[in-house]
Amino acid sequence: MRRELPGTTHSPSRGGERLRVLAVTRIFPNRVEPLACPFQRRQLAALARLADVNVLGVVPWVPGASLLGDRARVGKLSRLPAEDTIDGLAVSHPRAPYLPLAGPWLAAVNGPLYLAGLAPHLAALRRRFDVVLGAWLFPDAWAAQKLARALGLPYAVKAHGTDVNVIARWPSVRALVRGTLRGAGVVIGVSRPMLGALEELGAPRDRVTLVPNGVDRALFQPRDRALARVSLGLDTRAKVLVYVGRLEKEKGLLELCDALVSIEARSPGRFKVVLVGDGSLREALEARRDAGLPLVVAGARPAEDVARYLAASDALVLPSWAEGTPNVVLEALAAGRPVVATRVGGIPDVVEHERTGLLVPPRDARLLVAAIEQVTSREWSEDELTRAAPPGWDRSAEALHAALQRARLVHA
Numbered sequence: 001m002r003r004e005l006p007g008t009t010h011s012p013s014r015g016g017e018r019l020r021v022l023a024v025t026r027i028f029p030n031r032v033e034p035l036a037c038p039f040q041r042r043q044l045a046a047l048a049r050l051a052d053v054n055v056l057g058v059v060p061w062v063p064g065a066s067l068l069g070d071r072a073r074v075g076k077l078s079r080l081p082a083e084d085t086i087d088g089l090a091v092s093h094p095r096a097p098y099l100p101l102a103g104p105w106l107a108a109v110n111g112p113l114y115l116a117g118l119a120p121h122l123a124a125l126r127r128r129f130d131v132v133l134g135a136w137l138f139p140d141a142w143a144a145q146k147l148a149r150a151l152g153l154p155y156a157v158k159a160h161g162t163d164v165n166v167i168a169r170w171p172s173v174r175a176l177v178r179g180t181l182r183g184a185g186v187v188i189g190v191s192r193p194m195l196g197a198l199e200e201l202g203a204p205r206d207r208v209t210l211v212p213n214g215v216d217r218a219l220f221q222p223r224d225r226a227l228a229r230v231s232l233g234l235d236t237r238a239k240v241l242v243y244v245g246r247l248e249k250e251k252g253l254l255e256l257c258d259a260l261v262s263i264e265a266r267s268p269g270r271f272k273v274v275l276v277g278d279g280s281l282r283e284a285l286e287a288r289r290d291a292g293l294p295l296v297v298a299g300a301r302p303a304e305d306v307a308r309y310l311a312a313s314d315a316l317v318l319p320s321w322a323e324g325t326p327n328v329v330l331e332a333l334a335a336g337r338p339v340v341a342t343r344v345g346g347i348p349d350v351v352e353h354e355r356t357g358l359l360v361p362p363r364d365a366r367l368l369v370a371a372i373e374q375v376t377s378r379e380w381s382e383d384e385l386t387r388a389a390p391p392g393w394d395r396s397a398e399a400l401h402a403a404l405q406r407a408r409l410v411h412a
Contacts, residue, residue, distance in 0.1 A: 024143065051401055061096060114140070181204075191350070213325060223308075355388075
């Protein structure tokens with residue numbers, strides 16, 4: 001049977017000493033991208049209060065990367081130091097060669113290349129850890145598996161969303177992911193639907209464990225909407241929707257724009273949509289704003305600003321084609337704001353239709369219009385919304401700690 005860990009275990013390892021965890025992942029912030037993947041940083045920082053945690057924050061590398069400068073991401077990342085401290089965590093930045101734009105048929109090549117970036121660190125890692133955590137199915141967890149075996153250690157896998165719903169299903173990596181999941185001491189998902197997907201991909205049912213993400217409840221809590229709007233320069237009379245995430249087509253932003261066009265045709269000037277984030281669609285969205293669509297393109301912002309935008313909003317809108325369990329949905333609920341989102345991934349696990357928000361099918365601008373108009377035309381109970389949000393990151397870290405202890409015991 002599946003295990004759902006309550007997050008109450010503080011069992012020490014090695015006769016009373018703290019558990020020593022080596023986390024291997026590409027999805028971690030750094031000095032060049034300090035706002036990336038904040039959920040990963042917060043959870044591992046909270047875990048470090050219970051265990052000794054070191055992070056291998058792997059960065060992509062290509063020959064001549066430093067010569068590219070700021071013209072390419074790999075050029076920017078070449079400036080990172082080999083060792084760093086982020087939010088109190090000791091972080092190393094191995095350089096992993098990779099094949100750009102490998103796609104579904106060639107992605108498997110990036111597994112051995114990723115492992116090659118870890119190989120020079122092997123000697124320095126021996127006899128320092130109790131368990132290896134691979135956070136992202138491929139190539140991160142696949143390489144973490146190989147590293148753990150070389151170190152004689154158990155390993156755990158933590159999945160997030162796109163790695164399960166998209167990447168793991170690519171033909172070139174499907175078998176590699178299956179083998180990684182089968183050998184793991186524990187396989188961690190952030191939502192109940194994800195647990196089923198991980199089993200379908202090959203994870204043994206008795207090793208699949210739910211570890212929900214947390215929320216910074218001190219930061220994300222109900223605040224005065226009017227004051228937040230004034231501080232951000234937003235119209236206090238308009239209906240304000242906030243989107244937080246990457247500005248990419250797969251996030252349903254073109255459908256959101258189509259929905260906004262339809263709403264504007266019927267009720268000019270009534271709505272404003274704030275887009276918080278960055279990505280390949282930014283210029284196209286700014287062009288639509290300049291053409292008169294009521295958009296605010298705020299760019300990537302730190303968590304404190306995200307909290308202010310949510311406080312200023314009437315609702316969060318997230319029309320993605322695919323998701324795991326987006327932390328911004330949990331943050332919106334903690335802030336007392338309803339959610340309009342697509343019925344994909346782990347979203348239905350945390351948003352109850354009609355009670356804490358409205359769910360619609362992906363890629364359907366017409367139904368998105370109806371949901372936006374409905375969510376902004378009724379009263380929502382802040383108390384009910386905040387009760388639906390998860391506890392803080394400490395509880396999430398306790399559950400992760402218990403899962404990693406279990407992975408170690410399976411290996412013993």
